Amino acid sequence: MTAVAHVAPPRSLSTAVHHTLRLMQRSVLGRLRQPAALAPSFIFPLFFAALGSASFQRMSKLPDFPATSFLNYTAAGAIVQGVLFAATSSAGDLATDIEQGFFERLLVSPVTRTAIVIGRLGSAMVVAIAQVFVFLGLFMAFGARIEGGVAGFIGLTVAGALLALAMSGLMSGIAIRSGSPEVVQGSFPMVFALLFLSSSFFPRQYMTGWYKTVASWNPMSHIVEGMQGFMNQPLDVDQFLRAWLIPFGIAAVSIGFGLRALSNRLAAQ
């Protein structure tokens, strides 16, 4: 393994971009080749959305409900849920690469180090964009409307991609630090808590007590509410600030965490 340190990674930007794209492609193909691993990130959000819209449709008739139907309300939550599930699963693949030795083979090749992480994050963004397309297509087929029009659709797509970047940065950092798929899966309850202790499934104004306080502090509530704005209201700067800027800020920190984890792993070798 000492030989790893002697292989000087290429410095040219175009080579780095090329490596990133190839590793991104590999990661996307890896996801597509494991439909059983990818399916839950599509099935569960759609199931919960169908369940919610059939169970809570009556709530949408209340005068202060933030959407015209529960289906319209729940679309953003379903996208967020799918993106978070997929990001966790993608990081699990990275940990599997480490566990099975593919990661070390990458290190002995002259591949750009950052491409190993950025390629994985890029693939999470590609999957997230596909999820937004599939989810919105299905929701619209069942009668949902994007009130923000084409710009709202773009707003949702970019928000989904940025959230994927943020979460997969964090999860990839955990994967690289631990090198264990079990540890990555073990962090899933954190994702679950982030989702449920937010307004992803139900409007915040109907919550009460400490639960409402926690949901109000949870950044996921603000991200999902920005995305719900694209679905249910005319375009507004506030929607972009919440749905784009918050995940962008989290992404900046989480990518730093992921790269730092990579750097520490390289130093340890």
Add this chain to the structure above:
Amino acid sequence: MSNSLVSHGGNPFSVSSALVRRTMLRVRRMPAAFIPSIVMPVFQLIAFSGAFGAAVRLAGVKNAMDWYVPLNGVQGASFGAMGVSFGLINDMQTGFFDRLLMAPTKRWALIVGPMAGSIARAALPLALVILIGFAGGMNVPGGPLAIVLVVVAASGVALSASAFALGLTYRMRNMGAATLTQFAIFFTIFLSTSQVPLSNMAGWLHAVARVNPMTNVLRLARQGLLGDVTWNGTWGGLVALAGMLFLSTWFALSGLRSLEK
């Protein structure tokens, strides 16, 4: 373990009780595998009553805990089925199950043991869910009988789910059986009156929940928390539990027979 089986001369009840002890021993030796089945029902109780509380209050329920304690109690009890499936797969892989098959005892003892073990596994999550319900202001207009009915419903679901898990594991003989068990239980529970009463549902879910036996089981479990305990609110749930238990036990026994062929 094998010594205790032999020393009892294959008495099926002794074999079953030894298998229950074995289930609990596995819980003690692998707490990491047991902890999620405690944490998840408790977390879901808090999350559902916090997030969806307004929806059930709109349906006339005084406190969201009255609606969600029975749901999460039943769900927590059903998680034991995954443990049963994992345990059986482990026994198959290590060859211990072959030794059990050679034991001079009734075959049903090999099914009743893990099923009873699932009730033992369900006890802690169920107790925690009920305690948190009380802490959250759960109403009990039906008195102590209300809690008894929650326990009856949860125990019945634990037994049925574990028998189903055994039947599936005997047939599949791999980890996929545990995953499929999880999916089957998840969908059966959530496609019922899990979130809101039937009267508040719309479209396809109303049609599915109306014929889902879990709706009757949840009605049985909830009645004492929402009002008085009546025979009218009880018999449907008991019939549903008996039917689920009969079918799942038959599924487990036929699976065991197919395994031996």
